[in-house]
Amino acid sequence: EAQVTQNPRYLITVTGKKLTVTCSQNMNHEYMSWYRQDPGLGLRQIYYSMNVEVTDKGDVPEGYKVSRKEKRNFPLILESPSPNQTSLYFCASSLRMQGQRTDTQYFGPGTRLTVL
């Protein structure tokens, strides 16, 4: 089954304790992205990756890191989490090919993170 998976689905942690949220897709998609969603602010893009070893900042990258060492995985790293990073996080992927007009994003189920 084609899907985007995220782990963990729920996480409660404390300020300053490094954490990683994993994202994996089995559709051989080139483009992957991380979003956070907060009440009243909608979905905001944190980082995205056009392909392996190619990443770039979205609208709210501060306090986050990503890596794309292989096509299927795109982990989100919080080196020193703070309470303002408490949010619902979504990973997404899409197939992007030069000249192809298809860019539908497939979203993971979400990770609810609470930083105390």
Next chain:
Amino acid sequence: DAKTTQPTSMDCAEGRAANLPCNHSTISGNEYVYWYRQIHSQGPQYIIHGLKNNETNEMASLIITEDRKSSTLILPHATLRDTAVYYCIVRVAEGYSSASKIIFGSGTRLSIRP
């Protein structure tokens, strides 16, 4: 990417057509209109997209005005399961050189009443 404007909320009777408007007056010629929906904190789900022609699939229809400055998503026979937040976004969909940021906005909260 062009900014979109959507009503904050709408409601529709079950079984009737739900028409969700979106304004994107600054859309560029190579930007597509995409619609997604999100059901209660689940991951957003793709619905439909189009460039300038009207589009229809098994979920919905997309009507884009001739000047492309606005569009309407139509759910032809709304059911209670269509209650969700609907997002209209515009973005370029081809070429690595184009911007790849995606701006979702706040969307329209659609409530279907029995």
